[in-house]
Amino acid sequence: MKEVILCKYGEVILKGANRSDFEAKMMKELRRRAKRIGSFSIYYAQSTVFIEPDDEESCELIDEMFEQAKHVFGFVGITKAAVCEKNMDKILEIVKDYIPRKLLGYKTFKAMAKRSDKRFPLGSPEIAGEVGAAVLEATGGRIKVDLKDPEITVCVEIREKYAYIHAGQEKGAGGIPYASSGRGLLLLSGGIDSPVAGFMMAKRGVQLEAIHFESFPYTSERAKEKVLELAKILTDYTMRIRVHVISLTHIQELIRDNCDEDYFTLLLRRYMMAISVKLAHDYDCDAIITGESLGQVASQTMKAINVTNSLSDIPVYRPLIGMDKEEIIAISRKIGTYETSVLPYEDCCTVFTPRHPRTRPELEKVLEEERKLDFDALVEETYATRQAIVVKLFGGTINETERSIGDNNE
Numbered sequence: 343m344k345e346v347i348l349c350k351y352g353e354v355i356l357k358g359a360n361r362s363d364f365e366a367k368m369m370k371e372l373r374r375r376a377k378r379i380g381s382f383s384i385y386y387a388q389s390t391v392f393i394e395p396d397d398e399e400s401c402e403l404i405d406e407m408f409e410q411a412k413h414v415f416g417f418v419g420i421t422k423a424a425v426c427e428k429n430m431d432k433i434l435e436i437v438k439d440y441i442p443r444k445l446l447g448y449k450t451f452k453a454m455a456k457r458s459d460k461r462f463p464l465g466s467p468e469i470a471g472e473v474g475a476a477v478l479e480a481t482g483g484r485i486k487v488d489l490k491d492p493e494i495t496v497c498v499e500i501r502e503k504y505a506y507i508h509a510g511q512e513k514g515a516g517g518i519p520y521a522s523s524g525r526g527l528l529l530l531s532g533g534i535d536s537p538v539a540g541f542m543m544a545k546r547g548v549q550l551e552a553i554h555f556e557s558f559p560y561t562s563e564r565a566k567e568k569v570l571e572l573a574k575i576l577t578d579y580t581m582r583i584r585v586h587v588i589s590l591t592h593i594q595e596l597i598r599d600n601c602d603e604d605y606f607t608l609l610l611r612r613y614m615m616a617i618s619v620k621l622a623h624d625y626d627c628d629a630i631i632t633g634e635s636l637g638q639v640a641s642q643t644m645k646a647i648n649v650t651n652s653l654s655d656i657p658v659y660r661p662l663i664g665m666d667k668e669e670i671i672a673i674s675r676k677i678g679t680y681e682t683s684v685l686p687y688e689d690c691c692t693v694f695t696p697r698h699p700r701t702r703p704e705l706e707k708v709l710e711e712e713r714k715l716d717f718d719a720l721v722e723e724t725y726a727t728r729q730a731i732v733v734k735l736f737g738g739t740i741n742e743t744e745r746s747i748g749d750n751n752e
């Protein structure tokens with residue numbers, strides 16, 4: 343009996359003329375992962391991508407491939423299925439052999455059938471009825487039928503060439519294919535919010551480039567490693583992320599020595615924004631992404647956000663803007679960044695923090711403080727010191743440090 347993985351499309355189904363571009367991207371993502379694991383054939387038919395092991399060894403690796411497929415955006419359902427000849431006796435034989443082990447630990451099930459090949463002699467309700475009876479027989483009454491609210495669903499799909507038998511389809515990553523929307527620059531800190539913001543935009547097809555600001559030695563080497571670790575977790579979904587690391591130490595010391603303390607954070611955030619905009623332009627990013635959530639801290643009031651936003655000539659996406667911390671934490675747990683995010687390391691924003699930060703800053707007053715330093719020159723000079731580190735899902739981390747600006751190749 344051969345087992346394959348079925349990946350079911352999400353909203354890509356709704357795409358019109360350009361649907362094949364989206365399909366091609368999803369297949370490419372699966373293939374890039376598959377070749378790291380074993381030998382698999384990947385093809386699509388009827389709004390489903392099939393992942394089929396090519397040899398015995400790859401059959402053994404199907405669980406690993408399944409885990410990978412769960413992280414590919416564009417699919418809403420992923421399941422392993424037994425492949426069967428389109429013959430009812432054979433189907434029932436395989437149901438009895440394959441399905442009971444999938445139902446261990448469950449108390450109720452429902453059987454259903456999908457018949458896209460209308461030439462098959464039985465209708466869906468009849469197939470489901472026979473499959474249900476076969477399951478009951480094979481499990482010796484350990485599990486009961488519940489048509490309304492089953493814990494698990496056993497499904498037989500009668501497709502073009504074969505029938506596919508499965509139970510317990512899992513959720514896919516959802517969204518639209520990675521890198522189908524363009525590129526975005528994620529401002530990645532070591533906190534809870536920014537990795538979640540990056541994940542949310544990646545799910546909407548944005549290919550991520552990341553920038554992290556440090557203030558060594560006020561922030562530690564370990565704080566930077568934490569951020570690279572967060573990037574690494576995001577590569578479960580993106581496969582690779584380049585993180586540009588830039589030190590703001592010099593700027594922060596100048597601000598501390600020359601400017602009004604109440605404006606420290608706002609001034610710093612304007613430098614962060616200006617440097618990010620510059621990098622976004624150099625690396626072909628059409629948007630900047632931050633983990634800001636309205637009113638969460640002093641620098642995230644409407645007025646404070648406007649003070650930094652006004653510096654950017656490209657859109658700033660803030661996917662968390664209307665979310666509560668609890669909602670953000672729930673996503674960070676789901677994507678696996680939470681445990682790393684809560685490790686206690688300092689961030690450049692917490693170095694020299696004002697005792698009384700301005701929550702309703704006037705842009706004019708901020709600019710007045712800003713003029714005490716040569717803003718443009720500091721942006722240029724700081725930008726030039728950046729390091730680029732490429733974090734990969736398979737394999738380690740490469741310190742790329744500027745082979746060439748704008749080199750976006752794999």
Ligand code: ATP
Nearest residue numbers: 529530531533534535536553554555632633634691
């Ligand atoms: P997070 O949990 O993402 O750190 P936060 O609630 O701590 O967010 P802030 O520190 O005010 O909020 O940062 C707001 C946003 O600014 C972050 O979500 C992130 O996008 C960006 N940011 C903050 N610090 C840094 C940093 N050191 N490097 C890059 N981006 C940063």
Ligand code: MG
Nearest residue numbers: 531532533689
């Ligand atoms: Mg932070």
